[in-house]
Amino acid sequence: MKTKKKLITCAKKLTMTTSILFFSCYFQTIQAQNAQQINGTLNYPLSNPNILNNFGYNPYELNRLDCFFNKLINDSTIFINKLHINSYSSPDGLYEHNDTLSKQRLYNLNKYINEKFNIESKVRNVSLTHVAEDWDGLQKQLEAINYPYLKLIRNIISSEPNFDKRENKIKKIKHGKAYRDLCNSIFPTLRRVEINIEYTSQDTLQKQASLALPYSLENQENDSEENKINQNDLIQQQREFLMYNDNSRKRRRELLNSQKARYSYFLFNQPQDLYPKLSVKTNILALAGLNPNLEYTTPIPNIAIEAYFLRNYSLELSFAYSNWAYNNNKKFQGISAYTIEPRYWLIKDNKYKGLFIGIYAQFGDYNTQKYHDIVSSEGNKTGKYHSEGLSVGYLQPIYGPFAAELNFKFGYVHSKVNEYKQDSNYNLFLYSHNKDRFDITGTCINLMYRF
Numbered sequence: 001m002k003t004k005k006k007l008i009t010c011a012k013k014l015t016m017t018t019s020i021l022f023f024s025c026y027f028q029t030i031q032a033q034n035a036q037q038i039n040g041t042l043n044y045p046l047s048n049p050n051i052l053n054n055f056g057y058n059p060y061e062l063n064r065l066d067c068f069f070n071k072l073i074n075d076s077t078i079f080i081n082k083l084h085i086n087s088y089s090s091p092d093g094l095y096e097h098n099d100t101l102s103k104q105r106l107y108n109l110n111k112y113i114n115e116k117f118n119i120e121s122k123v124r125n126v127s128l129t130h131v132a133e134d135w136d137g138l139q140k141q142l143e144a145i146n147y148p149y150l151k152l153i154r155n156i157i158s159s160e161p162n163f164d165k166r167e168n169k170i171k172k173i174k175h176g177k178a179y180r181d182l183c184n185s186i187f188p189t190l191r192r193v194e195i196n197i198e199y200t201s202q203d204t205l206q207k208q209a210s211l212a213l214p215y216s217l218e219n220q221e222n223d224s225e226e227n228k229i230n231q232n233d234l235i236q237q238q239r240e241f242l243m244y245n246d247n248s249r250k251r252r253r254e255l256l257n258s259q260k261a262r263y264s265y266f267l268f269n270q271p272q273d274l275y276p277k278l279s280v281k282t283n284i285l286a287l288a289g290l291n292p293n294l295e296y297t298t299p300i301p302n303i304a305i306e307a308y309f310l311r312n313y314s315l316e317l318s319f320a321y322s323n324w325a326y327n328n329n330k331k332f333q334g335i336s337a338y339t340i341e342p343r344y345w346l347i348k349d350n351k352y353k354g355l356f357i358g359i360y361a362q363f364g365d366y367n368t369q370k371y372h373d374i375v376s377s378e379g380n381k382t383g384k385y386h387s388e389g390l391s392v393g394y395l396q397p398i399y400g401p402f403a404a405e406l407n408f409k410f411g412y413v414h415s416k417v418n419e420y421k422q423d424s425n426y427n428l429f430l431y432s433h434n435k436d437r438f439d440i441t442g443t444c445i446n447l448m449y450r451f
Helices: 002-013 058-074 095-117 135-144 150-159 163-171 173-190 202-210 217-222 225-257 259-263
Strands: 018-023 028-031 036-039 078-088 125-131 192-201 278-283 302-309 313-326 331-345 354-369 377-399 402-422 427-450
Touching: 058 095, 078 095, 095 125, 095 192, 135 150, 135 173, 150 163, 150 173, 163 173, 302 331, 313 354, 354 402, 354 427, 377 427
Parallel strands: 018 036, 078 125
Antiparallel strands: 018 192, 028 036, 078 192, 278 302, 278 427, 302 313, 313 331, 331 354, 354 377, 377 402, 402 427
16 A cells, blocks of 8 residues: 555656746636636726836735745746736727737736846746726626616627717616716726746755645655655645635625725726716806896896706706895885796717707896885886707716816897886886897806716
């Protein structure tokens, strides 16, 4: 029996096998009988090809990569056969831009490794590849978290060969809800690089062969002191591997399943795209007492609600009202204004920002007194009006759901004017007439909150 076990041990020591190092999306160290494997991820911000030491988990992962390569190039028993680096970009954005990004990330990481470790001097075969948009990785991650719209997204991927059209179709799912989820949780994990190193190690295989047989009391009597030390070292390495492997699985579950990783853009330091459905706004110029011609009158409280639909259309409803004196009680202005304004947005991306044009209709009534503090005065006017015309404006997001909007209206105004004389007890009607004109009917700087 002893002779048979020794022959098996000697045979396994003479066996030569190729081991593989894999540095990919999720860091995890694996030790098997014939292979070593180390997995990891390097995160990238949106549209950024550079390796950032302080971004996401990069500080920890780069430190592990540096430690491994330092050990790899200093170990004379390791012979590197092949180095393969693959770079990926996420599917958000234009395909040509993502293709350029993945090439730049590939170049930057290859440059980082060669300048720091001069690894090409020990490598017989170097292979560099890139994937412009990782649609396969997207499907795998959605399957891992059992995403609610997985079936819809999978059907779009399989039926639409054009990558840009494929992305636009996904944007329409549930009015952009699915695409927002992907931008905030899945796409950041797809911006990555993978490293695959094939190498041969005589020393590692000898240690693995010595562990292939059960370690019995009979073996202990025949082992040398050096073998016992090697055995203890390997046991300690296995314990460390099990501890790290457990931590790695926890981090992967956190990345895929936790609310913070799936729905918070703060984790990856990238801005969140907003696809609004509704907004509430107010015109700060009217609140400050400025009329459309930027002449000071009285503060006019106002509010507007805008609904967004069909990618680049919206409808705004607004109301304004005032009924009090101003200029130290010398003048008086009462006004009500009801406005409806359909809009067309020039950028068709469901984000409703930038330039827009529209048409509007407005009606209301008014009451103005030039000499409010004089008991008997003339030049007072009251009546009703309506206005129709064109509008143009520009919306600029500020932060998150907050935005600012500049809007001008120009059109036809018809008003019925009733002039009256103010008295102490009553107002005396004088005469009435109609007034028609084309004028600037709206000058707005709106502050808004979008949902």
